[in-house]
Amino acid sequence: MKKSLFLTFGFVLLSLTNFYAQKITDGATVDVNGLSVTFNILNKEAINVGGKNFDRYKVSAGVTNNSGKSINMRMATAPQIVTNIALVExxxxxxxxxxxxxxxxELKPKAHNLNVTYWAYNKEGKYESSVIPVIAGYYLDPGDTVNDTAIFIVPQGETPDVSVRKLK
Known part of the structure; x- marks a missing residue:
């Protein structure tokens, strides 16, 4: 009984989260919580992969921050590998x-780069300064746009069936 109640509660909670995806077509723009997402097909060609025919599409997608608020993601003080910064999928x-x-x-915000000066000994034993670029965080100001491209291979005769969802 406890197990089924827990599973039911889990499914209800899962359905209330932001897993909603909107369909988007070539040349269209959809609004996802203040972010305008555009999708365009740039090129189409027929290809053969493993004896089967497919259509190869080069596509682009972009997101513009129309929320009126800046999106900021600050990094922690310890070095880390960041993989989950995407705003829209x-x-x-x-x-x-x-x-x-x-x-x-995955459309990601812009990186906020800083140049950090540090002092260290070189191979000759001389103490000297060097500069290294460091990512301090990620941002997308109001009106800013980020774009990306990809290649989608779909079964021949089909067009890409594309959906958009907000991740953050």
Whole structure:
């Protein structure tokens, strides 16, 4: 009984989260909580992969911050590898991923780079300063746009079936 109650509560909680995805077509723009997402097909060609025919699409997607608020993600003080900074995911449902192509595009904010000066000994034993670029965080100011491109391979005769969802 406890297990089924826990599972029911889990499914209700999962359905209330932001897993809602909106369909988008070529040349269209959709609004996802103040972020305008555009999707365009740039090029189409027919290819053969493993004896089967497919259509290869080069696509682009972009996100513009129309929320009126700046989006900021600050980094922690300790060194870390950051992989989950994407704001919006553009997912091609019918993409095959053949030939190491994409199935989705993750649109990420701009990196905030700082030049940090540090002192260290060089190979000759001389104490000298050096400059290294460091990412301090990520941002997307109001009106800013970020773009990315990808290659989607879909079954021949089909167009990319694309959906958009907000990640952050």
């Amino acid at each position: 553009v997912n091609c449902i019918n993409a095959t991923g053949a030939k190491l192509t994409s199935k989705k595009i």
